[in-house]
Amino acid sequence: MPEKNLLDYVKKGAFYKAVVEDGSDLIFIVDYFGNILYNNPSVQETVGHEADSLLNKNFFDYIEPTTLAKLKIDFEESTTKPYDESVEFRFLCKDGTFKYLEFNSINLKHKENLEGLILDCRDISQRKKDADELLRAQKAKEQFLANMSHEIRTPINGIAGMVNLLFEATSDQDRHQYLNAIKHSTENLKVIINDILDLSVIESGKLKFETIGFNIRYQLGAVVDTFTYQSKERGINLSYMISPEADHVLLGDPVRLNQILINLISNALKFTHIGEIKISVDLYKKEDARYWIKFVVSDTGVGIPEEKVDHIFDSFTQADESVTRRYGGTGLGLSIVKQLVELQNGSIEVESKENEGTKFSFIIPFRFGSEKDLVYPSGKSAASKNLIHSFKGLQVLLVEDNDINRLYALNILKKWNCRVDQAENGYTALEKLKANDYDIILMDVQMPIMDGYVATKNIRKTFPSPKKEIPIIALTANAVKGDNERCIELGMNDYLSKPFQPEDLYKVLSKFAAETARPEQDSQNVVDLTYLENVCNGDQVFIKEMIETFIKNTPIGLNEMQKSMDMAQWDDVAKVAHKIKPSISFMGLDNLKPLVKNIELYGKENYNTELIPNLVTTLSDECKKAIGELRAILEKKYPEE
Structure with missing residues (x-):
């Protein structure tokens, strides 16, 4: 059919009105040979070619040579199908550069026997750039994890060695010394693992901040108390001061504030061998019901070389490579601090002089609160003391292959008056579930015989209702981004990262304790035309x-x-x-x-x-x-x- 008839049909037809006139994307109408019969105004906006300047030109003449062969194959394939989607290519712009685009096509041959395609194109340059940056970041993290293998092995080897010596120890003094060494190594290992876990959560974009009431004086005092013994032992004077203007009940996330302060204070203690560490809290400014609170942590430690100060907040780096060998750590602490501050719409800066000391200052905006907003250490709000969930009688299947981890979780659950059944692997868990009813399953991920992923898939696929809908909470020690998402993809309802605290388990159980079965969805249609x-x-x-x-x-x-x-x-x-x-x-x-x-x-x-x-x-x-x-x-x- 002549090109004129093709173009006339498209312009007056439903496809033209639905796709061309109303479309904000780049629209080309081409015949099967790639001859351009129409392009909409968005083409000029995105790639710079003036209106009608591409008419009667060939689409393939504007494709980057390195991608031309593949595009011709994809284009030819599009001419054989009613529609096609997400075909990528690089298109020549007016200024001589190439831009990443992709098209979805509608084949008019399958509509009215017209040999032409409508190409609905989108600019994906930013998406490609983001993908490249993501790949570079991923490689950096992989290198970091390789470097961390040394840091992780060191305390593990220390623990193993001290345990062997502990078995052979004959005096209480030796036992006490070995136990202290084990405690020190486990604390170092916990710092490393927590840094990796924190970074994984932040980088995944899934970190959420709470808005609850807290008192700055109480929060800061509690944090400083945790470092009192360590500072006295090292002969470092640790003090804090809160101005009356800042000493109020505020609304924000006290847990993340504690995390920031703990990182900065522990960092100061690590690099201060003599002198003092001071923490001050002041009101920076206030507007209506919002208070900007300024925190300053200063020390008289070794300081940071001038040329390194600008990079001190970068991930996976420290002021000097020898720092890791001398002091240990991941090089992630300050990066995590910066991200936690900025994610709360705050700012942070550092001042330092080598051999004189360092001062970290950060400002975070909080809303002004009152006494009724306070959340007390027990976790109960003054406004909702009776809302805490009771787990009495909750029937839990605990699936965990590690004896120590199983004992730890079992004791926590029994203190909450849960009725707990245990399984050492996924296969045993399936047998238990066949014979018994449970309200919730705590499922370890990596286990022998049958892992948690396979066990979950079996429950979701083969068990009858309501057992197939039972809430399953993954217990995962994985720290790499994507593993937690995998738990959800394979049918688990939530996940709890190890090592976890009792309050972490409490929070996740509270989500599902009142809902021990999900409504059936079999009657819902999956198709929507x-x-x-x-x-x-x-x-x-x-x-x-x-x-x-x-x-x-x-x-x-x-x-x-x-x-x-x-x-x-x-x-x-x-x-x-x-x-x-x-x-x-x-x-x-x-x-x-x-x-x-x-x-x-x-x-x-x-x-x-x-x-x-x-x-x-x-x-x-x-x-x-x-x-x-x-x-x-x-x-x-x-x-x-």
């Missing part, structure tokens, strides 16, 4: 074709994915996932989008490939449900004539 109907402006023939295409091609794609996965050809798995993505969107299977995205990402990057089989199984199961619903829709709305 709203998006498809909007895109094609209600064209029933097109909708029927799209449904039939999904029913026909999806099982084929899933079989290809399974075969590639069985052969560990992860890149091929990613390619199939990429092909399936558009159909998932058009069928309104929004809950499957993250699943397909992860399969594609893990396969393409050859990363977390051990997760792919479970993800593919879940995807297959959900697609089978969707196909069943779609067949029913075809039979009801489009019966065979």
